[in-house]
Amino acid sequence: MLLQKYLRTFLVIPLLFIYYLLFWHEKLGINLVIFSSVLMGAALLLFPQSASSKKVWITIAGTLLSGIMVVVYNAALAKTMHILSFFIAVGYIHQPLFKTTWHPSINMMANYALAPIHLMGKLNRRANGNKRMRVAFLTLKLSVVPLIVGLVFIALYSGANPKFNTLMNESFGWLVDFMATLSFAKISFLLLGTILIFGAIYYAAAKVFGNDIGGSDQLERKRLFSRGRRFSMLALKNENRMGIILLITVNFLLLIANIIDINWIWLGFSVPENFSLKSFVHEGTYLLILSMLLSIGILLLLFRRNLNFYRNNKTLKILAHLWIGQNMVLGISVLLRNYHYISFHGLAYGRIMVLIFLLLTFIGLFTLFLKINKVKSFFYLLRVNSWSFYLVLVMACVVNWDQVIVDHNLHHSNLNEIDTDNYYFLSPKVLPTVYENLDRIAAQMESHQYNRTIWVSTLDIEEFKKMIDGKSRRFIEEYERHDWPSWTLAEQQTYAYLKERIEL
Numbered sequence: 001m002l003l004q005k006y007l008r009t010f011l012v013i014p015l016l017f018i019y020y021l022l023f024w025h026e027k028l029g030i031n032l033v034i035f036s037s038v039l040m041g042a043a044l045l046l047f048p049q050s051a052s053s054k055k056v057w058i059t060i061a062g063t064l065l066s067g068i069m070v071v072v073y074n075a076a077l078a079k080t081m082h083i084l085s086f087f088i089a090v091g092y093i094h095q096p097l098f099k100t101t102w103h104p105s106i107n108m109m110a111n112y113a114l115a116p117i118h119l120m121g122k123l124n125r126r127a128n129g130n131k132r133m134r135v136a137f138l139t140l141k142l143s144v145v146p147l148i149v150g151l152v153f154i155a156l157y158s159g160a161n162p163k164f165n166t167l168m169n170e171s172f173g174w175l176v177d178f179m180a181t182l183s184f185a186k187i188s189f190l191l192l193g194t195i196l197i198f199g200a201i202y203y204a205a206a207k208v209f210g211n212d213i214g215g216s217d218q219l220e221r222k223r224l225f226s227r228g229r230r231f232s233m234l235a236l237k238n239e240n241r242m243g244i245i246l247l248i249t250v251n252f253l254l255l256i257a258n259i260i261d262i263n264w265i266w267l268g269f270s271v272p273e274n275f276s277l278k279s280f281v282h283e284g285t286y287l288l289i290l291s292m293l294l295s296i297g298i299l300l301l302l303f304r305r306n307l308n309f310y311r312n313n314k315t316l317k318i319l320a321h322l323w324i325g326q327n328m329v330l331g332i333s334v335l336l337r338n339y340h341y342i343s344f345h346g347l348a349y350g351r352i353m354v355l356i357f358l359l360l361t362f363i364g365l366f367t368l369f370l371k372i373n374k375v376k377s378f379f380y381l382l383r384v385n386s387w388s389f390y391l392v393l394v395m396a397c398v399v400n401w402d403q404v405i406v407d408h409n410l411h412h413s414n415l416n417e418i419d420t421d422n423y424y425f426l427s428p429k430v431l432p433t434v435y436e437n438l439d440r441i442a443a444q445m446e447s448h449q450y451n452r453t454i455w456v457s458t459l460d461i462e463e464f465k466k467m468i469d470g471k472s473r474r475f476i477e478e479y480e481r482h483d484w485p486s487w488t489l490a491e492q493q494t495y496a497y498l499k500e501r502i503e504l
Contacts, residue, residue, distance in 0.1 A: 007045070007046060008046060008201050008202065011042055011046075011197075011201060012194075012197060012198070012201075015038065015039070015042065015197045015201075016190065016193055016194060016197060018035065018038060019035060019193035019196070019197065020189075020190065020193065021485070022034060022035050022485045023035070023189070023193070023485065024186075024189060025482070026482055026483065026485040026486045027482055027486040028070065028079055028486070029070070029071065029074065029482075029485060029486040029487050029488045029491070030070075030071050030484070030485065030486075030487050030488065031485035031486065032067060032070055032079065032082060032083075033064070033067030033068065033070060033071060033082070034485075036063060036067060036082065036083075036086045037064065037067070039086075039090070039196070039197070039200040039201075040060055040063065040086070040089055040090060040093070040200075042200065042201055043090050043093045043094070043200050043201060044056075044093055046201055047093050047094060047203070049096070050092065050093045050094075050096045052096075053092060053096035055092050055096060055098070056089065056092045056093055056096055059085060059088045059089035059092050059101070059104075059390075060089050062081075062085045062088075062089070062390065062391070062394040063082060063085040063086050063088075063089045065394060065397070065398070066078050066081045066082040066085050066394055066397045067082045069082075069397040069398060070082055070488065071487075071488050071489060072400075072488070072489050072490065073397075073400045073402075073429070073488075073489075073490050074427070074429060074488040074489075074490040074491055075397065075400070075401065075402065075427070076427075077393075077396060077397055077401070078397040081393050081394055081396075081397050082397075084105060085390070085394060087104070087105045087108040087109070088101050088104045088105045088108075088390065089104075090104075090108055090199075090200050091103070091104025091105055091107050091108040091111075092104050094107070094108075094111070094203040095107070095203070099215055099379075099383050100215075100382050100383045100386040100387070101386040101387055101389070101390040102382060102386045108199065110204075111199050111202075111203060111204050112195055112196075112198075112199035114204035154168060215377075215379035215382075215383070216377055216379060218375065218376065218377060218380075237312070239302070240312060240313055240316055243302045243316045243319075244315055244316055244319060246298065246302075247298075247302075247316065247319035247320060247322075247323055248319060250294070250298070250323060251319060251322055251323050251326060254291065254323065254326045254327070254330065255326060257287075257330070258326055258329045258330060258333070261284075261329075261330070261333035262329070262333070265333055265336045265337060265340075266332075266333070266336060269336070269340060280337055280340075280341070281334070281337045281338055281341045281351075281354065284330075284333060284334040284337045285334055285337075285354055285357070287330070287334075288327075288330055288331060288334050288358075288361065291327055291330060292327065292361060292364065292365070295323060295324065295327055295365075295368065296364075296368060296381075299320055299323075299324075299368060299372065300378060300381075302316065302320070303320070303371070303372050304378070317372060317373070320372050321369060321372070321373070324365050324368055324369050324372075327365055328362065328365055331358055331361050331362055331365070334354070334358060335355075335358055338351055338354045338355060338358075343414075344414060344417055345414070345417050345418065345419065346405075346408060346409040346412045346414075346417070346418045346419070347404065347405045347408045347409055348405065348419070348422060349401070349405070352401060352405075356392065356393075356396060359392060360385075360388060360389060360392060363385065363388045363392075364381075364385055364388075367380070367381055367384050367385055367388075368381065400490075402426050402427045402429060402430050403429070403430060403433065405422075405426065405430075406423065406426060406430045406433050406434065407433070409422070409423075410433070410437050410440050410441070411440075415443055415444045415447035416444070416447035416448055418444050420441055420444050420445050420448065420464070423441060423464075423468075424464070424467055424468060424471065428471065428472070428475040428491070428494055429490040429491065429493075429494050431468060431471070431472055431475070431494055431497070431498060432493070432494060432497040432498070434468060435468070435497075435501065438461065438465065441461065441464065442461040445460060445461055445464070469502060472498045472501075472502045473502055475494065475495070475498065476495060476498055476499060476502060479491060479495045
């Protein structure tokens, strides 16, 4: 028990040393998964009661999976999801009773801000119970501020007075030399590492953004008082009527939009001349987003309380289910728009994001249907959809999207419609594939010039080669500046290929 009490203090210095070793002058690579694993291990050691929680191990597995994908693919999505998953995992380790993925991540961010304050308060309380520690702590507090202010004025006077500067160098030359090694960048770097470590191993029980521990999936009926029962039943009746009129209106409007989309997009769609598929997809997506927000907002407003238990709400529920179904149809229309966009112009990040968004949208609509049909609470929607969002994005890290994009576009049947400039803007790990397929890219560029499409490139193949050669040289120079902590499989393979091909 005594060891557990002081373990946090003993862990800070070695963890900070590991952080410095892994990240100083390095990029994010294998160091990211090593350090996050060490921090999660330290957190589990300090919060052993969390080891029995399934949510803890699911989020740890998600963190490790996304970390492995960072090492394998070195993709921005994998890095982003690894960091987010790390926050969620540590948040669950601190408090395994959380139910959504939203609260642990937000709570962790608040914890990073509050942990230093919590630690200072803890040290103060501990010092009050120990006379020697109280004296030492008071001496430290009284000396730190004057020391910092004194160093600032020494720097000011040394810059303004050459003789004062000489005197300081002669008297405190060793201190000046030591301070010279501590650059602002290094101090900031170590400060960031200290904050990361403290936030992971100290839990300040932050409740700034609320708490979901007591949340329930099931909506509970609120019993009416006898005095107000007649008035409350009349209010429910009027609210039910208003909801019916509202849902009939929006269903009718969305039905018109869906009939147009089914007739136009679902049945024998063809691209008219000088038609912008980009606007075509984006407009449909924006409409879906707006419709989804309106659907969730209106239906949550209508089915928030006792209207769920009103015995004459059958018509209202049918209309609500119909509107959710129509939003599903709208989602399929957007999916087809995106399909036509990809089949005509190839793949890009934005088009892949639309597909992921549509998957999350369908999940959200289905859970909204269950919420109404099974009388679930808003908390149920938040819990299920936060987990869906987390799991879908973690699994999306498993795919090497840059390679999927370049492979798809290189073998696309519409040579004159592929944006060839996009090959340059993809990550360096696809450069070997680009070099191996310069003939295909040249054919696409020639087709552009011949057909004069809206995707015409301003480059020819020779200019394109010069650009990717320059990008390759910069990649090699950058790669050689870093050591093993920045290593990833994708970059190592790219470097080995480019090193043999490119002359520096």
